Amino acid sequence: MEAKRILARLRVGARPSVDEMAWFGAAIGAGEVTDAQVGAFAMGICRAPLDEARRVALTRAMRDSGKVLAWDMPGPVVDKHSTGGVGDCVSLPLAPALAACGAYVPMISGRGLGHTGGTLDKLEAIPGYTAEVSEAQLREIVGTVGCAIVGASGNIAPSDKRLYAIRDVTGTVESIDLITASILSKKLAAGLEALVLDVKCGSGAFMKTPEDARALARALVETAEGAGCRTNALITEMGQPLIETAGNALEVAASMKLLTGEVPSGPLKELTLALGGELLALCGLADGPEDGAARIGTVLDSGEAAETFERMIHALGGPADFVGSWRRHLAEAPVVRDVFPDAPGIVARIDTEAVGMAVVTLGGGRLREGDRLDHSVGFDALAAIGTRVSARRPLAQVHAASEDAAERAARDLRAAYEITETGAPAPPLLHERIAS
Incomplete structure (x- = not known):
């Protein structure tokens, strides 16, 4: 096939054939097309959106452009993916809970992107933890522990790595077709039998409206299937941080409080149960999502999930006694102080993306690739929508490296909150279930 011919069709708004989509997806990773041609391809797809068959062909080709894992486990191999948010540390309790229920979870995760936190960044707040492992190490840990949360190796979906970099500089990041192929090519390269998707909507999500989130969720589910x-998706709220904490070590602490029963309820547990229930039902380990959620709740409440999490942490280089001594191991910021509102009232709206960017500015995320993170910084005790705040009830506590950084973050946080006399009702956490 010839790239120029495919691009000529895209230029006039015509879709390439299924075979042409597959060829181009493979050619990106093989270096058989130039950067200019890849950029034109991405722009062309924005002009001529794909149907399901072509989206599947592109995704499969990008998946198969590198290593695709195959497993021989005594239970189903599963994973979860979130489209990203603030205060979203669900992967930390969910992976070990799934493993404690009999699933095997090779969770290939990423680092922070823009205002959203990265699962690997959170886990690297644990001393000694390493996310970079060989395939042999990944297989051993998943086989013996049941789960491993690690980064993608260089030979996983190389077509996506190249296409993503070019999309970033050509203004084509927001294409649902390209987002779908990017997410799934990496996830499906892990050799999964079942996948659950957490598609966020709201001020802290990439998809701001329920309609856009629904379109992405449907594309992801249809393409993965x-x-x-086997794949289902939940559309969930990101109009406010998922939990009252945002920042790497602080979110690990929140996860530990759930795993150890110190904070036995709340939105983190609710979403962990919902996603875990969907996944156990999909892979045959539960008789439906409700039964699956109950099974996840059992292993959380019994401490089995916490024990599995500790074994995973130790297998990946962290402390062997983390569950019993996590407070001692997590770094604490030198400056911790309250952030009060400019005037009393009730929280009516939160610009959650701005909250995430405030964490980035504190040093908890990256402004440039290669930036070194300060895992100790962030916010705690964040006021939720519907909370009355005043000179006695702060918006949050800021954890910072210096007084100047704390003051800047406090200004950013105040600007992210809309306070009114009457407030507004809090949005529901779970919006919609998208099933195949």
């Missing part, structure tokens, strides 16, 4: 992986 078409590629041979």
Whole structure:
């Protein structure tokens, strides 16, 4: 096939054939097309959106452009993916809870992107933890522990790595077709039997409206199913941080409080139960999502999930006694102080993306690739929508490296909150279930 011919069709708004989509997806990773041609391809797809068959063909080709893992485990191999948010540390309790229920979870995760936190950044707040492992190490840990949360190796979906970098500089990041192929090519390369998707909507999500989130969720579910992986999606709220904490070590602490029963309820547990229930039902370990959620709740409440989490942490280089001594191991910021509102009232709206960027500015995320993180910084005790705040009830506590940084973060946080006399009702956490 010839790239110029495919691009000529895209230029006039015509879709390439299924075979042409597959060829181009593979050619990106093989270096058979130039950067200019890849950029034109991405722009062309924005002009001529794909149907399901073509989206599946592109995704499969990008998945198969590198290593695709195959497993021989005594239970189903599963994973979860979130489209990203603030205060969203669900992967930390969910992976070990799934493993404690009999699933095997090779969770290939990423680092922070823009205002959203990265699962690997959170885990690297644990001393000694390493996210970079060989395939042999990944197989051993998943086989013996049941789960491993690690980064993608260089030979996982190389077509996506190249296409993503070019999308970033050509203004084509927001294409649902390209987002779908990017997410799923990496996830499906892990050799999954079932996948659950957490598609966020709201001020802290990439998809701001429920309609956009629904369109992405449907594309993801249809494409994953078409590629041979049983998949469901939940559309969930990101109009405010998921939990009252945002920042790497602080979110690990929140996860530990759930795993150890110190904070036995709340939105973190609710979402962990919902996503875990969906996944256990999909892979045959539960008789439906409600039964699956109950099974996840059992292993959380019994401490089995916490024990599995500790074994995973130790297998990946962290402390062997983390569950019993996590407070001692997590770094604490030198400056911790309250952030009060400019005037009393009730929280009516939160610009959650701005909250996430305030964490980035504190040093908890990256402004440039290669920036070194300060895992100790962030916010705690964040006021939720509907909370009355005043000179006695602060908006949050800021954890910072210096007084100047704390003051800047306090200004950013105040600007992110809309306070009114009457407030507004808090949005529901779970909006919609998208099933195949």
